[in-house]
Every structure is written in C-alpha cells, then in structure tokens.
Amino acid sequence: xxxxxxxxxxxxxxxxxxxxxxxxxxxxxxxxxxxxxxxxxxxxxxxxxxxxxxxxxxxxxxxxxxxxxxxxxxxxxxxxxxxxxxxxxxxxxxxxxxxxxxxxxxxxxxxxxxxxxxxxxxxxxxxxxxxxxxxxxxxx
Numbered sequence: 001x002x003x004x005x006x007x008x009x010x011x012x013x014x015x016x017x018x019x020x021x022x023x024x025x026x027x028x029x030x031x032x033x034x035x036x037x038x039x040x041x042x043x044x045x046x047x048x049x050x051x052x053x054x055x056x057x058x059x060x061x062x063x064x065x066x067x068x069x070x071x072x073x074x075x076x077x078x079x080x081x082x083x084x085x086x087x088x089x090x091x092x093x094x095x096x097x098x099x100x101x102x103x104x105x106x107x108x109x110x111x112x113x114x115x116x117x118x119x120x121x122x123x124x125x126x127x128x129x130x131x132x133x134x135x136x137x138x139x140x
Contacts, residue, residue, distance in 0.1 A: 015060075021126075022053060022119040029111055041108035047098070048112020051091055056116055058087070 026049040034042040062083070066076045098104045 018119065018123050019056075021123055022056065022116055025119045025122065026053060026112075026115045029115060033108060033111070037105075037108065040103060041105045043103065044105040044108035045112040047104070048109040049115045050112070052113050052115045055087065058083070 029049060030042065030045050033045045062080070065071060071079070095104065095109075099106075
C-alpha cells in the first residue's frame with residue numbers, strides 16, 4: 001500500500017498536535033504542583049516530565065531513522081537494546097542520588113512520569129469526540 005504525500009502531512013500534523021498536547025499536560029502538572037505543593041514536589045514533577053519528554057523525543061528520532069531505512073535491521077535492534085539500558089541506567093543512577101539527598105518526592109515523580117500516558121488518553125478522547133461529530137480527519 002503506497003503512502004501519499006497527503007497522508008504523510010496528515011500524520012505529521014497529528015504528531016505535532018500530540019507533542020503539543022504532551023507539553024500542555026506537562027505544563028499543567030508543573031503549574032498545579034508549583035502552586036499547591038512544596039518546591040520538592042515541583043522539582044520531582046519537572047524531573048519526571050522532563051525525562052518522559054526527552055525519552056519520547058529520543059524514540060521519535062530513533063524511529064524516524066529506522067523507518068527511513070537509514071540503518072540495517074541488526075544495527076537498529078542492537079542500538080535499541082543498548083540505548084534502553086543506557087537511558088535506564090542514567091535515570092536510575094540520577095534518581096538514586098537525588099533520593100539519597102532527599103530531593104525526590106516519589107508521588108510527584110510518578111505524576112511527572114505519567115505525562116505521556118495522560119496525553120495519550122487525552123489524544124484518544126479528542127479523536128473520539130471528532131469521530132462522534134463525523135469529522136474523521138483523513139480518510140483512506
């Protein structure tokens with residue numbers, strides 16, 4: 001099945017909308033935490049959301065590279081595994097040192113780490129509401 005330029009533009013538009021939605025959820029969580037909780041909670045939300053958004057950005061760039069045919073299948077598989085362990089280790093080590101200093105509020109960190117899943121749910125709700133109205137966006 002051939003992908004048309006119109007479908008590519010529609011998909012890019014949806015991607016941009018999703019990224020903006022992720023940042024809106026992150027900004028909302030950060031603002032609410034900053035206003036209603038102590039600064040340690042706001043730092044934890046900022047840390048969790050920042051890690052999640054950086055990870056999303058990395059995965060986006062990695063997938064574009066792989067899907068464009070820029071790398072071989074074996075290299076892509078190896079790079080995915082190695083990058084996962086490097087990112088996981090870096091996050092774990094950072095979290096350990098911050099927790100040892102008492103700088104991490106774990107419920108607030110969980111809120112920050114939940115930025116992308118909440119944005120996915122919001123994106124699904126928006127798309128569902130558009131479908132109920134009959135505005136399907138792109139049609140195949």
